[in-house]
Amino acid sequence: MLGLWCASAVAWAQTPAATAAQPAPTSTSTSTSSELLVVSTDIGDDIDDAFALGLLLRSPQLHVLGIASAWGNTSLRAQLLQRLLQQAGRSEIALAVGARTTSAIPFSQARWAARGQLPDKLPDAAAMILQQARLHPGKVTLLVLGPMTDAAVAQQRDPAGFAKLKRIVAMGGSVRVGYGKSAYRPASAPAPGYNILADVPAAQRVFATGVPIVLLPLDATQITLEEPERIALFAHGDGLTDALTQLYYQWRNTDQPWASATPTLFDVVPVAWLLRPDLCPTTPLHLDVDTQGYTREGAGTPNVQACLRVDKPALIEMYMRALLQLP
Structure with a gap:
């Protein structure tokens, strides 16, 4: 068993790009070949947001117009984003601050975030969403x-502007499988997914907007980053992977049951879907968000495209190649 583990770790470590870090690729073009994105993230609690942004920043096919902090202490989250972008060499990406809320989830990466700089006069998240939707009508993916708080604020503030979004791609919900999905245990019953449960009225509003929604629920997003991949990633040694390493260990040091050695990459899956939809094929469904935060299948015209299964080996392979800058 040890030999198999070592072989896997060495396989990543011996690649040329893994032993000699190269500058991260950047994308400053708004050509029609790139996907225009505005990102809303509650980075800083769980670790999956940071790993998802790592894939975003390594993918020149995705043109990030702006990133907005969401939920809880959004000012501190914006500081975390500023520091992450600076270390990744991507400080050209605009930032925005989402609506501040209460949050019961510990901000596990607060110490790292506190060393970031909060730029003056940042726009609020809703303003960024609406500005980019109007600047690029029909072309911007949110x-x-x-949680969907800032999307709901934007829609309420300017329904016509919000309707100019190309689509919403969201990690959230639980359709046929709940938390704890594993190849070695029976599927658990559907549960209220955190991103929906945190702000049920916001999710209900967003689901009713008529903007196309691609939903990546718990059914498809409970994939893990195992030790050989973590070792290769943390040893890569450039600004972005060093930042991810530091954030991982702050998260790992949190006294919470979900802060295990092996992170679950919930938020990586929607980014991977944007890059390769074949990794996570979607099914048209009609989903209703009930008052308890469940996303329940119902009759009626489909209002989401939901990914219910994912090709985990292919996704992890793509993720590692992107983060380690392999051909």
């Missing part, structure tokens, strides 16, 4: 990696 990527939601946290």
Whole structure:
């Protein structure tokens, strides 16, 4: 068993790009070949947001117009984003601050975030969403990696502007499988997914907007980053992977049951879907968000495209190649 583990770790470590870090690729073009994105993220609690942004920043096919902090202490989250972008060499990406809320989830990466700089006069998240939707009508994808609060605020503020979004791609919900999905245990019953449960009225509003929604629920997002991949990633040694390493260990040091050695990459899956939809094929469904935060299948015209299964080996392979800058 040890030999198999070592072989896997060495396989990543011996690649040329893994032993000599190269500058991260950047994308400053708004050409029609790139996907235009505004990102809403509650980075800083769980670790999956940071790993998802790592893939975003390594993918020149995705043109990030702006990133907005979401939920809880959004000012401190914006500081975390500023520091992460600076270390990754991507400080050109605009930032925005989402609506501040209460949150019961510990901000596990607060110490790292506190060393970031909060730029003056940042726009609020809703303003960024609406500005980019109007500047690029029908071309901007809103990527939601946290509660849907700011998307709902934007829609309420300017319904016509919000309707100019190309689509919403969101990690959230639980359709046929709940938390604890594993290849070695029976599927658990559907549960209220955190990103929906945190702000049920916001999710209900967003689901009713008529903007196309691609939903990546718990059914498809409970994939893990195992030790050989973590070792290769943390040893890569450039600004972005060093930041991810530090954030991982702050998260790992949190006294919470979900802060295990092996992170679950919930938020990575929607980013991977944007890059390769074949990894996570979608099914048209009609989903209703009930008052308890469940996303329940119902009759009626489909209002979401939901990914219910994912090709985990292919996704992890793509993720590692992107983060380690392999051909």
